[in-house]
Amino acid sequence: MSTGTPENKNRATAAAILPLVGGADNVTSVAHCMTRLRLGLRDRSLVQDDALKAVPAVMGVVEDDTYQIVLGPGTVARVAPEFEALVEEGRSASAGAPTAEQLAAEGAALRAAQKARNATPFKLFLRRIANIFVPLIPALIGCGIIAGLNGLLVNLGWLPAVTPALASIASGFMALIAVFVGFNTAKEFGGTPILGGAVAAIIVFPGVAKIDAFGQTLSPGQGGVLGALGAAVLAVHVEKWCRRWVPESLDVLVTPTLTVLLSGLVTIFGLMFVAGEVSTAIGTGANWLLDHTGAFAGLVLGGFFLPLVMLGLHQALIPIHTTLIEQQGFTVLLPILAMAGAGQVGCAAAVFLRLKNNHSLRDTIKSALPAGILGVGEPLIYGVSLPLGRPFVTACAGGAAGGAFVGLFSMLGDKVGSTAIGPSGWALFPLLQGSRGLGTTAAIYAGGLLVGYAVGFLATYSFGFTRTMLAELNAPATGQAADPEQPGDPVAV
Structure with a gap:
């Protein structure tokens, strides 16, 4: 089958995947990260794993809280919207049919068992952390590459009129990353995203340099992404509390005001100091670890990272990476x-x-x-x-x-x-x-x-x-001659 243009190729890949995961009515959610198409499914038993793995663009599948199809970077970002469009088209075509309800009933027990296996508090926490930071990775990559290019030009003394502009482009996102973290955190924890961003913006506002807290003058950016995360979580709780007690007629005025005011005061006079100390400890600890036990630390980190990925525990490192990038x-x-x-x-x-x-x-x-x-x-x-x-x-x-x-x-x-x-x-x-x-x-x-x-x-x-x-x-398939060059030396048992 000819795929034609890249758009047709991506749509063809999506069209090949959809029936193998049970069709549009079996898909409850569609998302993607750097390399994987992440699907929420009503009935896992409808997925044809072997046939799915045989699709040329599919590199593998992983089953976690979502069903994850590995497509690779670049490809997944192009296939995901095509897949989502096909799901919507399929649902529209089958509107009024009882298929979705039947599938939901048949797969209820399976879904409950799957969620029970994966919904440990720690894993749920790590997934939320990933949901907050993974959407920021494309900007981190783009700005990071520009920063590297700018550094190379500065060291070589080339294009001195251009390098300040490149430095601004590379640094702008990192200067405001706390705002994006606050926005995503509030969204992930069920609050109003813009309120989470508004509270987190306090951390990077230059005016905090005029404020004394815990006997010291605050500095813009103190606490970094950890402070932004904590401030946004607090804002969500304050907002939910307001929704319960504030009359509906006053909600539009009172709830946002109290959310930003109360969360902002706690952020300024508490979270920025505490998160700043934690962030400093992370940077100091990472440097000490590599300065004094570098070879051993590298052996442990490099050797156990693949198992961490298999268990999903590598997601806990994302805020640490981001904090180190902010600091150093x-x-x-x-x-x-x-x-x-x-x-x-x-x-x-x-x-x-x-x-x-x-x-x-x-x-x-x-x-x-x-x-x-x-x-x-x-x-x-x-x-x-x-x-x-x-x-x-x-x-x-x-x-x-x-x-x-x-x-x-x-x-x-x-x-x-x-x-x-x-x-x-x-x-x-x-x-x-x-x-x-x-x-x-x-x-x-x-x-x-x-x-x-x-x-x-x-x-x-x-x-x-x-x-x-x-x-x-290494046994040859039926009717296939053995490779005469196959070595016959013994293998360690």
């Missing part, structure tokens, strides 16, 4: 965590060489490896290493080695950071910034990637398969 201009944690992807790439290369007769898996690796090199790891995780088991562990070993390499240089005074969150792998190079020159920073990061590739490859090649696994996975 870059986050020193992301380049170390990115080494987990390098271990994954090395692991996939070893699997490709080991399983010369498994053409299906080799085809998956060939299609997913370029994305993995650029930092999109889901296709390799869910399509290769995780289903195989042991290679997932050896991929983690590669990440640990790469993380230890980058962490070691942090101990030696050569910190490597990223001016934004989101990308990793080779896609992180435009965002790199550190305590030394750009050349040194890029060289250390590249060295960490190479170490991750090498250790992930060697660990997987040597220890990634038992004899039984290798024999079963």
Whole structure:
């Protein structure tokens, strides 16, 4: 089937996915993040997993509180609106039909069980944190790349008339990020978004420099995104309290006024100081950790990041990254965590060489490896290493080695950071910034990637398969001759 224009291609992908997730009436919500199409479904049993994974644009699927289809960066942002449009068209076409109600009744027990498994308080909290910060990532990436370009031009002494403009473009969003965090927080917690943004704006207002709190003069931006998050949550609670007690005839005047006034006073005379102390502690703690235990810290962070991603616990790091970027201009944690992807790439290369007769898996690796090199790891995780088991562990070993390499240089005074969150792998190079020159920073990061590739490859090649696994996975398909070049050397059990 010809896809024609890119728009037709994206619509064709959406059209291929929709019937495989149970059709329009089975979809309750549509959203997307950097790489995944996230669907709320009435009846999970209607999803055809195997057929969905066979769709060319689909890199893998993940089931959590939502059903997540991995499409990759760029693609998902184009497919999602097409998918949403098809869902709306499907619902309009079937208006009045009882299909949705029937599906809802049949899937009620399944949905309840799924929510019970995933709705732990901690996981729900982390999902809310992700919902607040993930929408900010495109702006962080764009401004981060512009900041890196500006820094390069300044160091080279090029275009001095242009660099102030680039600095303004790159810094404008970060100067007001607290407002966006407040807006998204209020929206996520069920309040009026603009009121959350209004209260959070107090934190970055220059006039707070005239206010004394806790014996010290406040400074604009004190408390950063953590203060903005706390201020917006407080505003939501005040607003909900007002809705219960304020007469409807006065609600439009009284509720917004009390929400901003009460929340604003607490923010100025409490939250900004407390959040400022916490933010300072995060920055100091991260620097101390890498200055004194860099190699070990890098080994632990790089080695355990893939399991954290599998459990969804990596979302807890988003506010920490953002706080470090606010304070220091870059986050020193992301380049170390990115080494987990390098271990994954090395692991996939070893699997490709080991399983010369498994053409299906080799085809998956060939299609997913370029994305993995650029930092999109889901296709390799869910399509290769995780289903195989042991290679997932050896991929983690590669990440640990790469993380230890980058962490070691942090101990030696050569910190490597990223001016934004989101990308990793080779896609992180435009965002790199550190305590030394750009050349040194890029060289250390590249060295960490190479170490991750090498250790992930060697660990997987040597220890990634038992004899039984290798024999079963490498057996030629019926009617297919074995590859004469398949090595017959023993494999560690």
